[in-house]
Amino acid sequence: MVTAGLIHYVLNLLHITVHIRDVCVFLAPVFSGLTAISTFLLTRELWNQGAGLLAACFIAIVPGYISRSVAGSFDNEGIAIFALQFTYYLWVSAWGGYVFIINLIPLHVFVLLLMQRYSRRVYIAYSTFYIVGLILSMQIPFVGFQPIRTSEHMAAAGVFALLQAYAFLQYLKDRLTRQEFQTLFFLGVSLAAGVVFLTVIYLTYTGYIAPWSGRFYSLWDTGYAKIHIPIIASVSEHQPTTWVSFFFDLHILVCTFPAGLWFCIKNINDERVFVALYAISAVYFAGVMVRLMLTLTPVVCMLSAVAFSSVFEHYMGDDTKREKPPAEDSSDEDDKRNSGNLYDKAGKVRKHVSEQEKAEEGLGPNVKSIVTMLMLMLLMMFAVHCTWVTSNAYSSPSVVLASYNHDGTRNILDDFREAYYWLRQNTDEHARVMSWWDYGYQIAGMANRTTLVDNNTWNNSHIALVGKAMSSNESAAYQIMRSLDVDYVLIIFGGVIGYSGDDINKFLWMVRIAEGEHPKDIRESDYFTPQGEFRVDKAGSPTLLNCLMYKMSYYRFGEMQLDFRTPPGFDRTRNAEIGNKDIKFKHLEEAFTSEHWLVRIYKVKNLDNREPLDHKLRSVVPKQKYTSKKTAKRKRGHIKNKLVLRKGKKLQKK
Structure with missing residues (x-):
């Protein structure tokens, strides 16, 4: 920045x-x-x-x-x-x-x-x-x-101190005898290393480092x-x-x-x-x-x-520059003089000059050309691969996805922008959205809505509380969401289009993070089958089939048949028919589902005996248990009047 x-x-x-x-x-x-x-x-x-x-x-x-x-x-x-x-x-x-x-x-x-x-x-x-x-x-x-x-910087400091000691001992080397230098060197290095080591341990123990x-x-x-x-x-x-x-x-x-x-x-x-x-x-x-x-x-x-x-350099360099030919000896001169002889001194048949040149030129240049061509082909393949990866994997925005049909045509999946635009246009500007932290920045930036956790949340217990809500059954999750003033819940579901980065595939990490802070309420083993498998079909764990994340992901999905080869409720990402098709909500209601079911948004219902409060009233009035609806209504009406008076005074000042 x-x-x-x-x-x-x-x-x-x-x-x-x-x-x-x-x-x-x-x-x-x-x-x-x-x-x-x-x-x-x-x-x-x-x-x-x-x-x-x-x-x-x-x-x-x-x-x-x-x-x-x-x-x-x-x-x-x-x-x-x-x-x-x-x-x-x-x-x-x-x-x-x-x-x-x-x-x-x-x-x-x-x-x-x-x-x-x-x-x-x-x-x-x-x-x-x-x-x-x-x-x-x-x-x-x-x-x-x-x-x-x-602690990450202590190695650099230790080497700096060691280098100073080493340089000082090198300085003394010319002024001492060999025996004196060896004794001093051993004692000096041992003492310096011991002092540095003990100092680091002491400072770390006292909390300074x-x-x-x-x-x-x-x-x-x-x-x-x-x-x-x-x-x-x-x-x-x-x-x-x-x-x-x-x-x-x-x-x-x-x-x-x-x-x-x-x-x-x-x-x-x-x-x-x-x-x-x-x-x-x-x-x-x-x-x-x-x-x-x-x-x-x-x-x-x-x-x-x-x-x-x-x-x-080795295969394309000039041989004449690399090494000169050896000088001719007397035997070569004799051979030249007696070029008419069919046999050399060893008694072997003499080769003609043209045959010698062919033998020298036959393999060498060909090997050089082959190796050079292979190297160039490797470089061309590397350039083609880099171009393809850059254009297909790293040049597309992460919010807009693309898929390809069997005939090579491309489908643009714009579900994320569609869902964020719906949030921006159809929810109160003070609405609070609960989702996993991966989507916090996108919701805040594109939907302009408040999120509970995002990519910069340092409070691990806060993230664990969201994970606990996603991992619990609907009633327990509703209590957590009411305590956090949540209005909407947003999840990512890839079972329709086969998107592997959805929340069900991330779900076990939500469970593990929640278990770290709430070990009595959430246990990872409860979400596996007795055989230790994580399954979303009928053989899946009852705890998993009834948790909030599972129900929000597969709500109404059991009625959907994607093609004639698979039964209704077949999850393309997990390659399994879901085990709980009769999903009903008591405390939530479906508010929005994107075109390809990639983003699903649910609205958190208010309590049966309480009318909805706007966010300004919610921030002013602490949560209280009123004795009757009439008392609660009178209290809210009184505070509404105060807010109207405040606005009127501000307008008069302007």
């Missing part, structure tokens, strides 16, 4: 009139261009200019990065990968992935020390990086004192988040990466990337130690979490470029 605001300010200062919306829309594509430049510079530094050019071309079209750099993708990652690559090129910080940088560079320095590759250049570079980076990062109000008070975050623990223990913080594990971006995702986002680079790493290790130097550490750590983290594929993509592009560059 700061970057977009600064660009908008500078452009208007130069009298270039640009709307702030346009700056936000095109921010990520502009920075992706800068990312390509920084990748070129970094790869050129690691290998050569040809590899740098290939790396820039790869990262310009690779799906793993384009997914976060298309127009309209206004998020941290749009700028972060440029900052990450440029930081690695200049050896200074970015988004939440900044933790990756601030630990990878110290790791590089530490490994160089272990490999006895210490030099004054490493000392100056890391000392400058750590001190300047620390001071600059602490100037940002959001960051503040986190660089010296969080914050402990490791749950997201960090989930990187090392893949089951940690599912058990302790299910809300982190419920996010699709935090799931382990499948092989399909690797191929989808990187294509042929998955295969060529190890070859580039081998080339770097084969010809190792200080810079290539860094890229090897980057590659190994990024591969591990990308395998643990889908989101971190973004940090793997740049190094894959760089090392694949090294591999392609090396192959092209």
